[in-house]
Amino acid sequence: MGNTAPELKQPPAKAPASHPSGDKRFKILEVHMKKLQFKQDALIEVLHKAQELFGYLEDDVLLFVAHHLKLPPSRVYGVATFYHFFMLKPQGQHTCVVCMGTACYVKGADKVVEAVQNELKIKAGETTADNKVSLLTARCIGACGIAPAVVYDGTVTPRQTPESTMEQINKWVKS
């Protein structure tokens, strides 16, 4: 929000220089924010960095960012939840992202998702109870030439089928 709202002058945040938990990642995040001159318009860049460091954006991290950029927490939360890329909950040890772009869809990506959902008994966006595998869908990763594509732990893999996907996932489950 805040389309044409005047930039707010917040009372100086009394945030500690680093996080009381002593977690070094907060220090790294702070250095990153400093590099961006604590600019409020760098919020999305900062959230990217935070997610890279922490794996997901928990309240503590969002509050830390809000204090340092001198933004209201509601604004930081609003931005973090607007963009699909940001995760507010921890992910499983392994992630399986099935591309559901048009090209992948017409070549059967929906069958891949269905197979994983049935086998793991979770829905897209969820993590297995043992916290091993998270199933996610993407809105097109631009790999249409090799559809359907699935991203296993960050590695794009071409021409997947329900069988090949389950094969990979079963390797994780058994590990």
Add this chain to the structure above:
Amino acid sequence: MILNDLIAVKEKELASQKKIVLRCCMAAGCISSDSKGVKEQLEIAVTEAGMQDEVEVRGVGCMKLCCEGPLVAVDPKNELYVKVTAENAPSIIASLKGGKANVEQTDPDAAFFKKQLSIVLANSGIVNPERIESYIAADGYLALHEVLNEMSPKEVVEAMTKSGLRGRGGAGFPTGLKWGTVAKSPGAKKYVICNADEGDPGAFMDRSVLESDPHSVLEGMAIAAYAVGADQGYLYVRAEYPLAIARLHLAIKQAKSLGLLGAGIFDSPFNFNVEIRIGAGAFVCGEETALMMSVEGKRGTPRPRPPFPAESGLFGCPTLLNNVETFANVPAIYRNGAEWFAGIGTEKSKGTKVFALAGKIKNTGLIEVPMGTPLRTIVEEMGGGAPDGGKIKAVQTGGPSGGCIPSQHLDTPVDYESLGKLGSIMGSGGMIVMDEGTRMVDVARFFMEFCMDESCGKCIPCRAGTVQMHNILDKILKRKATGRDLAKLEELCDMVRNTSLCGLGQTAPNPTMSTLRFFRNEYEELLQPDTFGAGATHSQPVTK
């Protein structure tokens, strides 16, 4: 850096060129099929064969025929190896000394390649995107030099207008007119933004351009900045494109170190800095006002226009916003002249268009063709038709904002107006081929679900209307809907299209409307008889 330095870089690069060049595709598609491993093994094989002095293994950008990747091309033998594995490397290297490699090849003179006309993709698959020298050797940054030294900003805008280039993001707004408006807008601070938030599912042209030839986009942006009087640029890239982001970072760093970006470019008073802003997964941020909100670090919600970004855009300043392909066209236009560009294409649609060909088609990948090329040439001659002897049913262009063009209209020339007449749009260039097995109502629901999920939620027609339309489409597919539901769907399509705040909502009904137009029978077959039992005399007064 002055012109002589630039020429020196070019000559040095050309002089160090080895006799044989193995071009190895290092774009995201081929990397996912282990082209990195292929390149490594090729390098090892070259060393083992002691051919380091004659053979260069060059990592290049996209070589277009993505479905056959990883691709390796051999210059000057004009050979193109497909589906190369790391194990194939020694065989390919051995063949350089004569004989034939035991690796599958494809004909580099096949229609898929021969029918292409490359302007945007001219360097793609040729230059090494990670080395600025490679771009300079292909006459890179010459256009920027010429523009800065020999043209006034006004002349630059005039030339752009003359070229007839129209925005490649989808709507086809004349680029020269846009540049002129920003140039004329009063304001000490102006911005140039490159929209690289390629959000259409099924489109990967911009990703390939950024991965294959990032400097052409930077050069285009710099020329635009000079024309409109901006000194700051932003490249808004999707987070889903990590390789493109990495190459852009590298390209900006290299250009800065050579004085081609930054302060006093080519020793002129012109300054131009570019920053990368990474998106975070929101299709609506392809809409210009939403994109600017996102660059400002806010929720990417669009705002009503006017005021247009050209008058009041990023941080309230006049802002020029073009997409990747538009900027990538710019250097060539100034290098070869506006007349040259205006000579390509049709009367109203000039130049070429890059398409990402995907779906139920034999050859998937990137193609660049002159505007006005018939769809049939693209999907049948170049694409090779449907795989396994299937029949093409429709071609989808424009993604969630576009429509499905049925096979009987395959002779339509690809240009902004012709596609618009068929209820589709040029879009950014995604082209998904559908065969007889594809159910069109399912396609309509797929896109509606996409729009529903991607609606920002700001305006009511898009936020709530897409939900209702999706529910009706779902009901139709579940064979629970009646003619009444279909009528409601059509009424909502009209309403959402006319009342939504931004392009996302305004075009969300397009896939549904176009499938209704050409494949209405598929909808009707799913409808159930109406059991509502209307009152027999319902509009009559009941007095006896």
Add this chain to the structure above:
Amino acid sequence: MAAKTLTIDGKQITAEEGETILQAATEAGIKIPTLCHLEGVYDIGACRLCLVEVTGTPKLLPACTLKVAEGMEVSTDTERLRKYRRMTLELLFAERNHVCAVCVANGHCELQTLAYSQGMEHVRYEYTFPKWNVDNTHRLFGMDHNRCILCTRCVRVCWHIEGAGTKNVSGRGGKSKIITDLNQEWGDSESCTECGKCVMSCPTGALFQKGSTVGESERDRNKLEFIVNAREKKQWNA
């Protein structure tokens, strides 16, 4: 400031440059329905109820953000616009759980008033019956998300008039939700100043003062305008 002459619904009107169509129409006694618009805060053109037709422009434009121009011809009440307005209201009613009969704002609700004044006699779209919670944790106020129409008036008054930034929107699309701070319970908010402006601004029964009966829940919107005038123009005309 230069004066601009234009016609709205066939009526010749003179307006100041920089004024919106909505302002010019209101001054001329022409009523354009609005929902997200609120005197005193900036406009966002989101509810689409104030869309008008402008001769020569194929697109419908929101009167709240459209500036007057010389010679402009504006229609605010055509058959087409009336139809779209009714549909917009129907979509809103189907979106969340608006049960007027048991609402604190019954009789003082802008959504309810708009529905009957625009002739919306029933909702043709299927109600979606989403499950939203009611935040009753604040000692003075409550928020019932079932009745929220996401007009963001509360967000804007909290930013623009109070300056606290307590309220914002989370999520997107139909899952958008008005939040307090980090999506926490209102009662736990550190930034809320308890000024009550958000409650004053709410067009429906989504935000309410605790303990007040239906009859009392009429909102004092003039107070918001009063504060803005006092702060920005240094004018205190109560």
Add this chain to the structure above:
Amino acid sequence: MERIKIATVWLGGCAGCHMSFLDLDEFLVDIADKIQVVYSPIADVKEYPEGVDVCLIEGAVCNEDNLELIHKIRARTKVLVSFGDCAVTANVPAMRNQFGLGNTESVLQRAYIENAQYNPVIPKADGIVPKLLDRVLPVHETVQVEYYMPGCPPPAERIKALLGQVLAGQTPKLEGTQLKFG
């Protein structure tokens, strides 16, 4: 002149609309010679008759009985009027829809077990206690409805206005505050 055959029916609702109907007071006497009430909760008629001219429907469609009846009404009636908010919007009866569409068991659990002070048991008697529908529906989502009269309940004046128009041989049209929900 033959009298107009009027029916009123009570589906899932609180009967408040019928109370409001009775608030018509003298008007009921005024129109008594023009109408004939052929079916109504306030008249002891077991079977909904054929050839009804106008039917005022109070209440939402909540269970299988309601659904069966509404289809019968539709088949035997010229003009249907959704009478009051429950018929028009499904109103309060539909508030259960939020607590799990298609999950009627949890609704019964809440009503008859969790909130029961004495004798907590879910009434089940096939053929006697009608089964709840998966979701409570406004009348127009089940059959074609000609006219709508919102209000909870619609004030007597509003009923009078609509009936007056019908009896005068006009096409009924409610406007402005007469369309107010709640």
